[in-house]
Amino acid sequence: MSFLDPLQQEERAETYRLFGYLLMDIPEPELIREFEIYADIPIDESYEEICEDFIRIFSEGDLPNFEGYYREMLYRDIPIDLSLDDVQHFYWTAGVAIDEEFDLPADHVSMELLFMSYLIEQNLVDLQIEFLKRLCRWIPLFCDALYKKAKTDFYKEVATSLKEFVLSECEGRG
Numbered sequence: 001m002s003f004l005d006p007l008q009q010e011e012r013a014e015t016y017r018l019f020g021y022l023l024m025d026i027p028e029p030e031l032i033r034e035f036e037i038y039a040d041i042p043i044d045e046s047y048e049e050i051c052e053d054f055i056r057i058f059s060e061g062d063l064p065n066f067e068g069y070y071r072e073m074l075y076r077d078i079p080i081d082l083s084l085d086d087v088q089h090f091y092w093t094a095g096v097a098i099d100e101e102f103d104l105p106a107d108h109v110s111m112e113l114l115f116m117s118y119l120i121e122q123n124l125v126d127l128q129i130e131f132l133k134r135l136c137r138w139i140p141l142f143c144d145a146l147y148k149k150a151k152t153d154f155y156k157e158v159a160t161s162l163k164e165f166v167l168s169e170c171e172g173r174g
Helices: 006-021 027-038 047-059 067-074 084-094 109-120 125-149 151-172
Strands: none
Touching: 006 109, 006 151, 027 084, 047 151, 067 084, 067 125, 084 109, 084 125, 084 151, 109 125, 125 151
């Protein structure tokens, strides 16, 4: 996809937003249908099975869904500042304040995916490129972990599709 084509920009923003909302909370049936169309696959599990899997993975489970965990994994043997001030600095630079209604940390996977959608919508190309570099480092690891933890094909497909999408973005810009 091109950073310059307006139609592709809209598509990219919608894709980041879709994944952000899929990983934020138990997805509404409409969101599941939207993913079904995006992935071009039938979702065979019931809504209840998908809800139970979300709760098992994210609420009761031990799947880390924030960048700090993966950064620590990646840079365990390298002395770097692992503070999340820099992710908040990205938000601040773009003029974004995290709304208290989200009740999620700044480095939560959903927050970062929604932020990338915002950067695209605002045509903040330089920030997109820099923020994408962050996503390229940790989102594939998160997706691998999600795939292993998921019991439903739905969340396995979300993990696979998100990883493929981010890696394709990384190839062109990261």
